[in-house]
Amino acid sequence: MSSEMLAASEDELSLTFVSNGASLAAPTSAPTRRDIQDSSARPFPPMTTDWNVPQSCTWTYNAASEPVPGATGAVAWLDLEPDADATTLSCYPHGMFAGGRTGVFSPGTCPSGWTTAEVVVNTDEDHEHATTTAICCSSEYSLVDTICKRSVPTVLAVPISYNKTASTHEVLSDSTTTLYSATIAVYTIMAMFRETDKPMLGIGDEDDIDVENLPRGLSINARIGIGVGAAVAGLLLIAGGILLLLHCRQRRKRRNAGVGHEMGSVHRNCRGIDRDGDDASFTSADDDSCRRSYGREPPPAYEATTETNSLADNESGTTVSREEIRVLRAQKEAIQRRIDELESVDTDDSVEARQQHLQYQEPQQMRQSQRPVSQEEESRTRRDA
Structure with a gap:
């Protein structure tokens, strides 16, 4: 795929990793620390130098896929089928998908334009060899499970399909498609380091890691609850309006009936002379x-x-x-x-x-x-x- 065919310009898309906009979900509590097993047995590509986001990025979406739960529309992925070595066309760092793994770098820290969403510490090793993993999301994105997401009004993306036989994605169109009320998704970057790596990475202490209080996505049950609550509130408002209208009509009828009764009483009390035989x-x-x-x-x-x-x-x-x-x-x-x-x-x-x-x-x-x-x-x- 050529860069002209797949890349959407910044002016049209108005979307980069550092662009601002509405997040996918409301903020939750601060990221926590948890224990994981040391995964340093296999080597990962390092990320010890600064990496900057390219000026243009490729957004692709699977035309045959249904929207994921919680998404308002189609989901556009950043480089769903990137180059094997994640080179110039990719908006991920070099070696993002190396060795069949997704976004694991060691040693490394969150790149420029990305923020630390969560910090995970392996306590099975001693302090000298314990591994700390920083889970990174692109700025203004929400960490939902293992994916960073964000809702946008529109996005330009290339439709692709998945070839199960070749286990690859194929481009369906040479031009981009505008997706409305879409969700854009980005893979997380996991930057791992040990105590001995801190001087090389410029980290003096664990407190130097800037952990941002990123918003997290709502669960399906929470979204269903919000929808049901809104529907019930709407029905209650409609019922209240109907009851108020009926009450006003009844009051108007009673008031009109009261006026007629008073006029009838006046007529009965003013009959003039009552005659009984010859006596008046x-x-x-x-x-x-x-x-x-x-x-x-x-x-x-x-x-x-x-x-x-x-x-x-x-x-x-x-x-x-x-x-x-x-x-x-x-x-x-x-x-x-x-x-x-x-x-x-x-x-x-x-x-x-x-x-x-x-x-x-x-x-x-x-x-x-x-x-x-x-x-x-x-x-x-x-x-x-």
């Missing part, structure tokens, strides 16, 4: 308050409304005045009938009393006329005459 009497409701309440009741032929024009107000006022006049006239007639009845009763009582008085006076006069006149009364009568 008023209802228990106060006459003034009844008239005021009745004046607020809309005409029976119209809907109750708060928005009326001047003509409608005049017609309503005229109708109410006529109805009030009719009620007052009925009251006047009832009062007049009651007065006539009382006067009739008084007249009958006067006639009967006069008759009784006359009946009492007639016997008295007859008895006085029949009584003999004495000499004294006769003389008084003469004087008066």
